[in-house]
Amino acid sequence: MNPAAVYIIAICGLGGVIACAAFVWAALKGEFTDASEAALLVFDDEERPGESEEQA
């Protein structure tokens, strides 16, 4: 087999393993639970709906 093909298959395989590992890690760490809590992470002070911007 062409060495370049071996290399690209190895890179893609490694990427796939990393992606699967990240997914399993996220599931085990509870990233997919308590979604409503995670959704609030963008807010850090009083912000009112319809206001144009937060005040720094």
Add this chain to the structure above:
Amino acid sequence: MSAAAVYLDSPPPEVALAERVAADQSARRPVLLFFHSAVVWLVVGSVFGLLASLKFQFPDALTGSAALTFGRIRTVHLNAVAYGWAGMSLIGLAVWMIPRLVRAPLYRPGLAVAAAWGWNLWLVLGLGAVLAGWTDGLEWLEIPYPIDAIVVVAGGLMAISVLMTVARRKTKHFYVSVWYVLAAMVWFPIIFATANLPIFGGVEQAAVNWWYGHNALGLFITPLALAGAYYFIPKVLGRPIQSYSLSLVGFWSLAFFYSLNGIHHLIGGPLPAWLITTSITASVMMVIPVAATAVNFHTTMVGRFSALKHSPTLRFVVAGSMIYTVVSLQGSVEALRGFNRVVHFTQYTVGHAHLGVYGFASLILFGCLYFIVPRLVDWEWPSDKLIRWHFWLALAGISIYVIALCTAGWLQGRAMLDASRPFMDSVEITKPYLVARSVGGTLMLVGNAIFAWHYWLVVRRRGKERLEPAWSAPGALA
């Protein structure tokens, strides 16, 4: 992660505020450097883009110097806007968002500053080489690979700073924007380094080239731009994203399907049929993350569209997000063999690419900068009118551009497939649409120049000091 990690998603307001101030201060210098550079590259790239477009109307203009021929200035345009404007502003956005979202100061901001200088050095040397005629000759990979070593180092420094910041997080969860940023920080170095290896030849080089070219958009620009949209739509509206779980479905399905898309650029080429069919299948599967994202953004906005009158950030980001849906579905259809047979090798592809990088990513980026920059320089945008001009020029420009080129591409493709017609028919038929492209490009350039001028005013703290955000004053509505 540090031993003192708190792992608290909802700290008391005073703690949250203090952490946000610390996060903003830690990231201020590198973020501004990335943004300053990006705005300069935006103007440079836009000028080169318009010059390239005008050469279709004035082919004898600027032919005295090899550096100003179409092949070189079009390449400079692509690299300046893709890596200079979009790349640097997206990284600046990521560096600004991550410390806020993980409630930890940016890790060693000096690394990010060095990364910004390195990125600029790479572009200056790389685009200088392209103008001088030294190029790798591959789409999206024109900068010679010895020079690419600079950006590998710069990107590595950037990744260390961001990843170490995340490792020191105080939050229990990753917000979905953090997932997108982390993924882009891992994906881009892999695809960039792989595609630049000088070990591929012939048809496999073409396959790797388009695997990279499409993934540069899908695994670098797209996730970072979506990270911005997922941050700013809830932030400005003051309500969380409609379905956080759906946002995770969007992220993971993009992660699983996008990387195989690029080979659809080689439909009809001398590649194994299974490889191309796999790519077409993956391209169609992209409907899943796109629908998840579109439904989520739309249902978050429902009943609150009036907020678009009051927030430049929201208006740009929502427009960019809507265009994301359009351009992604257009891409899925474009990958189908029957449609691709007509539009391949035509202006249609150029229109699609601009809708992605400008209509989707750049509009979201403009919105992000309208929010972030006043907070970094402690000075509000001085002119409501200039923001309004910028928005409508950008939207009108990209609309004219894309409609003209997609129409031209379809007609061009049909003419090329008709064996009874001479090839020159397929060229002649595009002429009026190419004029429209120059008109659209001019509008975008003027809009970008207005934005750059306004950006200069705000970072120099010029104009009357304002206590309220742009567009929030009575009578300031568009």
